[in-house]
Amino acid sequence: MNKSIPHSYTSFAGHRCIAKGSLQANAVAVKTALTNNPDSHGILPLVFDDNTGRTVEIDTRGTPADVALRYADAADEHQPALANVMPAASDATEAGLAQAEPKGRGRPKLGVVAREVTLLPRHWEWLASQPGGASVVIRKLVEEARRANSDTDKIRKAHERTYHFMQTVAGNLPDFEEATRALFANDAVRLNTHIVTWPEDVQVYIRQLAFGDTEKRPNAAA
Numbered sequence: 610m611n612k613s614i615p616h617s618y619t620s621f622a623g624h625r626c627i628a629k630g631s632l633q634a635n636a637v638a639v640k641t642a643l644t645n646n647p648d649s650h651g652i653l654p655l656v657f658d659d660n661t662g663r664t665v666e667i668d669t670r671g672t673p674a675d676v677a678l679r680y681a682d683a684a685d686e687h688q689p690a691l692a693n694v695m696p697a698a699s700d701a702t703e704a705g706l707a708q709a710e711p712k713g714r715g716r717p718k719l720g721v722v723a724r725e726v727t728l729l730p731r732h733w734e735w736l737a738s739q740p741g742g743a744s745v746v747i748r749k750l751v752e753e754a755r756r757a758n759s760d761t762d763k764i765r766k767a768h769e770r771t772y773h774f775m776q777t778v779a780g781n782l783p784d785f786e787e788a789t790r791a792l793f794a795n796d797a798v799r800l801n802t803h804i805v806t807w808p809e810d811v812q813v814y815i816r817q818l819a820f821g822d823t824e825k826r827p828n829a830a831a
Contacts, residue, residue, distance in 0.1 A: 615631070616631075616632070616658075616659075616660065617629065617630060617631070617659045617660075618630065618631070618632050618634075618635045618656050618657060618658055618659060618665065619635070619656075619657050619659055619814060620635045620638050620639055620642075620654055620655065620656045620657070621654065621655050621657070621778060621810070621811075621814075622642050622646075622652065622654040622655075623652045624778065624807075624808035624810060624811050625808070625810055626810035626813070626814065627639075627642055627654060631680075632656075632665070632680050633677055633680040633681055635656045635667070636656070636667045636668075636669070636676050636677070636679070636680045637673050637676055637677050637680075638654070639654040639656060639667050639669060640667075640669045640672075640673050640676045641673055642654045643669060644673070655777065655778070657774055657777075657814075659770075659817075659818070660770065661769075661770050661773065662769070662770030662771055662772070662773035662774040662818055663770075663773050664777060726747065764795060767818065767819050767820070767821075768792055768793055768795070768819065770818050771792055771815055771818040771819040772789065772792060772793075774814065774815065774818055775788065775789065775792070775815060778811060779804075779807060779811055779815075782804075782806075782807050782811075783806060783807075784803040784804070784806075787803045788800055788803035788804050791803055792819060797816075797819070797820055800815075800819065801816070
């Protein structure tokens with residue numbers, strides 16, 4: 610039985626990492642930072658989703674205890690729901706997909722969700738000629754494509770989340786554009802060369818997002 614990986618976050622106050630872990634831990638760290646440094650010259654702590662590299666809005670009203678209680682059960686609160694990503698299918702489309710795939714006696718639903726699919730006539734003709742119906746064939750094709758492109762998809766997502774973080778925190782640091790080019794070229798050595806003068810916590814998090822590297826390695830210039 611596979612165990613789900615806990616959703617994790619990382620918080621920065623300027624270029625300094627102040628928290629890693631659950632959303633609750635990060636929210637409390639942000640609240641504490643704001644309380645201890647009321648004159649932060651407009652530099653507010655930011656919480657980043659480790660899966661996407663994007664910032665997460667935190668409600669810091671009340672005391673640190675209030676914040677901890679507010680986010681006690683918020684492990685998955687900020688993960689986007691599938692319904693917000695995919696448009697809902699019309700009733701007619703759902704009915705059409707239901708007819709396209711015959712159901713066996715006692716067959717479980719398996720969490721199948723109907724969505725609208727738009728294809729050319731020749732595609733529908735080919736699907737109709739395949740055993741199992743259109744839905745079965747489409748699911749098989751999607752699974753095959755996922756397996757074939759899994760490594761490419763992982764690299765693309767890693768590049769995207771790293772870029773989101775870099776753009777937010779490191780956009781004004783030297784060699785930003787060169788570092789971005791190295792990132793999308795998937796060149797870890799060249800990327801490290803361009804970020805070697807950046808604050809250490811920023812470097813560590815960039816390597817973590819891009820390549821899964823969590824070690825605090827010494828600078829190449831050292």
